[in-house]
Amino acid sequence: MERFFGEAPFSRLQPLPDPFPEPVYIRLFLKRDDELHPLVSGNKWRKLKYNLLEARRTGQDTLLTFGGAFSNHIYAVAAAGRTFGFSTIGIIRGEDYGERETPTLAFAREQGMHLHFISRTQFRNQTDAAFRQSLRHRFGPFYEIPEGGTNALAVRGTAEILPEITQQLGRPPDFVCCPVGTGGTAAGLLASATTETRVIGFAVLKGLAPDCIERLSSDLPGTSFKAPSQILDAHFGGYAKTTPALIQAIRDVEARTGVRFDQVYTGKMMVALFDLCPKGFFPAGATVVAVHTGGLQGRSPELDA
Numbered sequence: 001m002e003r004f005f006g007e008a009p010f011s012r013l014q015p016l017p018d019p020f021p022e023p024v025y026i027r028l029f030l031k032r033d034d035e036l037h038p039l040v041s042g043n044k045w046r047k048l049k050y051n052l053l054e055a056r057r058t059g060q061d062t063l064l065t066f067g068g069a070f071s072n073h074i075y076a077v078a079a080a081g082r083t084f085g086f087s088t089i090g091i092i093r094g095e096d097y098g099e100r101e102t103p104t105l106a107f108a109r110e111q112g113m114h115l116h117f118i119s120r121t122q123f124r125n126q127t128d129a130a131f132r133q134s135l136r137h138r139f140g141p142f143y144e145i146p147e148g149g150t151n152a153l154a155v156r157g158t159a160e161i162l163p164e165i166t167q168q169l170g171r172p173p174d175f176v177c178c179p180v181g182t183g184g185t186a187a188g189l190l191a192s193a194t195t196e197t198r199v200i201g202f203a204v205l206k207g208l209a210p211d212c213i214e215r216l217s218s219d220l221p222g223t224s225f226k227a228p229s230q231i232l233d234a235h236f237g238g239y240a241k242t243t244p245a246l247i248q249a250i251r252d253v254e255a256r257t258g259v260r261f262d263q264v265y266t267g268k269m270m271v272a273l274f275d276l277c278p279k280g281f282f283p284a285g286a287t288v289v290a291v292h293t294g295g296l297q298g299r300s301p302e303l304d305a
Helices: 002-007 042-057 072-084 103-110 120-124 129-139 152-158 161-169 184-192 212-217 244-257 266-279
Strands: 013-015 027-031 062-067 087-093 114-118 143-145 175-180 198-203 229-233 287-291
Touching: 013 161, 027 161, 042 072, 042 143, 042 152, 042 184, 062 072, 062 129, 072 087, 072 103, 087 103, 087 120, 103 114, 152 184, 161 175, 161 184, 161 287, 175 184, 175 266, 184 198, 184 229, 198 266, 229 266, 244 266, 266 287
Parallel strands: 027 287, 062 087, 062 143, 087 114, 175 198, 175 287, 198 229
Antiparallel strands: 013 027
16 A cells, blocks of 8 residues: 555646637646546545544444445545455445435445434534544544544545646746535645645535634644635536536536546536636736546436536
């Protein structure tokens, strides 16, 4: 495992030359973290990297985490467990789907993950001490990874993105953009950014506060944010909500870039980005890098219709 993580190559930095209908005088790149691993891709690979190394260091052989029936995180932890020899337990929000099981949960089972379904009320109160004790009593010792994967070790992993970009460009980018869910990727970018780079987050959750990344830092010891940031709305109706207009807009971006996106995270960011760029949001001559955070396992079939 150490060898795999230690020697994995940088993900590609792909130029997107002239992707807009009209001239926009910026240099736009896509950081292809979706290509890091065929199953544990994007920001999930970054977030899990140091958590898995810590689990191995402390002698834990079971990973326990939380998520919903369509969770990219559940998918990634199940795949990582199978790849690196960990048993995995997924605490799933809501009822057992039975024969209507989602492709994500079916994949997790195929990878050997034990799925344990709890009520939505229990899930909201997952930090309750009695509930935590019940998990230990039921499953025995385990290494816990939070819902979405964001903790201090996850931020340590996502903090490696921007130094890679800087090395690939030969200088820091003027702007680096990412979708924002739990905030772990944006927090990592901020932790490693200097004042030369502005971090732009595109919130895919409705009602996500503009200061969410700054508030997150109070829960993540060791992070030090040096660069300015801005959180923009890109939820398009709410988390994982889609409309025919959004699906068509993502198709249009895919046609212009030749890259596939999901409709939950990176696709929404790219649609918002392609709306902002022609409006002069970024100054002429700026170097802008968008991070493809993966999530293609949750790509809607409508995008290929």
